[in-house]
Amino acid sequence: MSNRSQKMYGKAAFALVFAILILLITYSIFIGTVDIRSYFLPLLPSPPPGAQPPRATGPPLKVYMYDLPRRFNVGMLNRKSTEQAPVTARTWPTWPRNSGLKRQHSVEYWMMGSLLFDGDGGDGRAAVRVSDPELADAFFVPFFSSLSFNTHGHHMTDPATEIDHQLQIDVLKILGESKYWQRSGGRDHVIPLTHPNAFRFLRPQINASIQIVVDFGRYPHVMSNLSKDVVSPYVHVVDSFTDDNHSNPYESRTTLLFFQGRTFRKDEGIVRVKLAKILAGYDDVHYERSVATGDNIKASSQRMRSSKFCLHPAGDTPSSCRLFDAIVSHCVPVIVSDEIELPFEDEIDYTKFSLFFSFKEALEPGYMVDQLRKFPKDRWIEMWRQLNSISHHFEFHYPPEKEDAVNMLWRQVKHKLPAVKLAIHRNRRLKIPDWWRRRK
The missing domain is CATH 3.40.50.2000 (Glycogen Phosphorylase B;)
Structure with missing residues (x-):
């Protein structure tokens, strides 16, 4: 065999071995046995010791948000404004700096903002807004019940308390006329209630909903329970320690x-x-x-x-x-x-x-x-x-950031939905709800 032929066969053999190697590596990565990062990116920083890895959650939750007039939500941030059209991403206001302790109960604001944000979806969001309610996994009610109490009924006995009461009546009327509220009894609807006195006049009428609460222990089991409700953090009021890198x-x-x-x-x-x-x-x-x-x-x-x-x-x-x-x-x-x-x-x-x-x-x-x-x-x-x-x-952000408090809350809602769906389906066919509780 000539030297030229030997070189040709050698190149062919090398190409075949290389192709087989690539196929093996690709298959190994596909089935998860090879960490490509450790082979090709050894100099990238590793997570801090003991850090908990992000939890894989699949596609984002699809949420339908009711278009409520501004008096139910951001209108309370600027009471001088007469605008009542539902707020959009373009008209979304910043949270006021001089809000004081009202900020700690502002979870409802950040959750609503996360649904209004019209990013490209590549930002790690746990929930996205859908315009067709038939496609929704859950329904969000953008009523700022905590801000309503802090704004209209903070002293509980002043005349403004009636405004808070009327807002609760009005939002329940809107929900009662929704076929999506009717078909689930409100079970797949998400309502933030982070102030202990939020929605205090008509709270029993939303007991079935997924409630976002911070002080879970305040309420009796008939009003809140961990099988359906989500425990939220307060929004912190001190500045975050972002440069805490002291050597000792x-x-x-x-x-x-x-x-x-x-x-x-x-x-x-x-x-x-x-x-x-x-x-x-x-x-x-x-x-x-x-x-x-x-x-x-x-x-x-x-x-x-x-x-x-x-x-x-x-x-x-x-x-x-x-x-x-x-x-x-x-x-x-x-x-x-x-x-x-x-x-x-x-x-x-x-x-x-x-x-x-x-x-x-x-x-x-x-x-x-x-x-x-x-x-x-x-x-x-x-x-x-x-x-x-x-x-x-x-941390609460607008626009929302990957793994921040807003996305963590939406992820918690997603975790609750299987039990919620079970309750909805059973309720549609049972003649005696929770019949086993009545057995002696």
Whole structure:
């Protein structure tokens, strides 16, 4: 055989081997046995140690949103405006900077905005708006019930309270005339109710709906339950700690335990007065009674960033905005509440970045401070790293961002839908609803 023929056969053999190798690699990637990243992108940064990977959720949830006049939603942000046409992406207003504590109950605003946003869909959104209700997986009711209470009925007895009441009557009339509400009994409708007094006049009439709540423990089982409802975070009011990259974060945070807020609360919140006595006299504990003014919020933000642990005792309800302020400040939360429910807990393990004390433990003189002083430095640093890696799940954005709080909430709604669909289908054929409960 000539040298030329040998070269030709050699090239042919090489081409065949190369083609087989490419086919094998392609098939391996397809079935998931080869991580292409480790072969070709070894220099890309890896996720932080212990970071939880994003959960695969498939295509985005298809949501139909009712076109309600602005008086039901953004009209409350600017009460001088007389415009009543439904808001669009082009006319979507920014959340006002001077809203104070109203911001913590603004989940309804961010959820509505996420559906109005007309991006190209390549941004990792968990839900998209559809114009045809027949294509919808769920229905969103853009009534700002929390802002309505804060705007019209905050004192509960003033004349403006009737405006809040009338809005509830009007929105239920609109829903009652919708065949989509009628066919499911409202079960596949999503209604944000993040203020404890939101929709307080007619709450029983929306019990079947998917409710977005923050203080789950406040309501009896007949009104809210975890099989259908979604626990939301409060919208934090302190600024996020976006450049928390200190080389020695443990030593840079000189306060052991920090709390600043109201100490006279109802129900479980009575623990705050007792804690004030228990925690008095410690040089490394800051426990201050204050109200949420602009200056106090700024001061609280700085003190959280200089504290190792941030105390979260129950308030009027088991949860409060303070927990989420601590998370975005990367201050390890110390949660004192026997009945708290936490957002996104099917995806996030709070024990990796939070500590929990029962009322009994917290009120034992010296016990909690002693446990915190003995807490290992390396474990605290790992919790701090976890806070850095998960805090973006508690941020609200417009436009929405991948894995942010709005997308996490829509993902939670999607998780609830199988049980909701089951309830809808069973209700259509059962003569005696929940018959098994009546058996002796």
